[in-house]
Amino acid sequence: MGLFVAGMNHRTAPVAVREQLALEEDKLREILREVLAGGGIAEAVIVSTCNRVEVYGVAEVPGEARAVVFRHLCHQRGLDVASVDVFLYTHVDRDAVSHAFRVAASLDSMMIGEPQILGQVKDAFALAQSCETVGPALHSLFTHAFAVAKKVRTETDVGRYAVSVSFAAVELAKKIFDGLSGRTVLLVGAGKMGELAARHLVEQGAFPIYVANRTWSRALEMARALSGTAVPFDELTTALASADIVITSTGAHEPVIRRDMVAGVLHGRRGRPLFFIDIAVPRNVEESVEALEDVYCYDIDDLKQVVDANLRERRREAQRAETLVEREVGKFLARLADADVIPTIVSLRERLESIRLGEVKKTMARLGDAPPETRDAIEALSSAIVNKILHAPITKLRESSRAGHGRSWTELVHELFGLGRQG
């Protein structure tokens, strides 16, 4: 019986194929039960998201198991198995473990470090558990994978930096201000993007929110949506004086925020920084504004540049995460290997111990009324001999199992010591 994973992901299969195989829970339950009922597969978990369709399982022949599972999946959608087969990959043993860990840790995701995948894998695992298709092997594989995912998230920054323009703007604000709670936001224009950025800021505690728009009714509407206050468009300069973060997204063709307006309010601010997030095209903030001291001005291209840098940073962190995952794979396999030989070690111990006890009993009977010191000495001597004899075979069993050929050694030990057949 071997561990395997077979399936397709965003790299190996086009979305047109993936979307056809993405199945709802009821169907997945059905397939899980059918697949196990058919024999040849001992355990199975199916992960089905928009970016991957994978089966994790334990089977005698992984290739056959894969064929069985995907025959069922395709059958549900009336697809030809042959048309899907070219997109499939199969990993076994070590590679399967490594793959499971990488998927759960979001290193195999289209957007590296995205947080949803872990939840999706957990759901898939829970679904399989409810169908009773999870055995000891997949149970330990998945619980370990979840632990690894958590470790990657806390020990690396792989999921940390924003990959969307609006979140990148929030992060920038946090690099300027010491926390966003109580920061005044001024939203100029009532575009969707501007609203989204303002919402992110509000979620981080920014307050109060002012909204300025050329159309007064639109300003009122947006202010209501954001629990803010509408300000008349021609009082922009006044609003600027109290604002910390200004988001501009009007459709104006001339700059709405001019250098003289900003320079005029700077003195009264006593050095409080002023952050412009200009997501309008053409730009709403005059270019020369950013030369002013304590003023930081990011237009849409600047924000995209920050997002690109964030992505590079994520990929760099992903390298660190890969190393971490590989180390965990090694640990997991070592533990698995130990689990393989432990029953043999236990029965070997029991066998020798029962021989020892039998012989000690006989000897004690012959000795009659020997003093307790003698009896203790006999106990100690026999135990010591048994332990000395056991030491070498146990060490050898562990070593060979970690090296991947534990099976032949356990069989040999069973033969040599007459331990009875393996279960």
Add this chain to the structure above:
Amino acid sequence: MGRPPLASLPEAVSVAVWVVVLLEMWAERHYGVKVLGAFVLPVAVMLSMSAVGRPLEGPDIDRALSGAWLWVHIGLALIGIAAFVLNFAGAVMYLLQERALKAKRPGTFYYRLPSLETLDRLTYRTLALGFPFLTTGLLLGALWARRVWGSIFAFDPLALFSFVAWAIYAATLAGRAAAGWHGRRAAYFAIIGFAALVLTLGAGFLLPGRHGS
């Protein structure tokens, strides 16, 4: 030794390094600036290197120098210097982060350093902390010098340089408190002030004077 390890400049510097590191650990926690050590420790290492290889046992402290006042003078000045090491580190970090934000090219510093406001506050606080210690320390030294040698500066380069450093810090503090100095300007002054402090120590090591070498 039977006396505080502060009699010679190398000894005093070694003690200062300890104070710097302790202060750094506190600030790191208090401000959540995980990378602070990366900026402070090089300075601490430079300081301790400057003390290495110099005779640990200072010149016999002549009778004029004995007394509790001396230790208070040195101790206070050292705490002040330690605070200014942090002040310097905060200023350098501020300038790096400010540059990264203005240049709009996020790099190592952008990701690792805290916000501008945090760094500016760190620089201000350390200045406000270090200044009274430095002032009192210098004042005691000056009073002592006048009583013993009859003149405040008494041919001592260290005393002269330390007064220059003090004046720079005094100006920065006044600027911050009264004129609303902050950010870049305050950071530049912190760096200039620290340069003067380094010169002060250098003068103590290299030039003959009352602080010995």
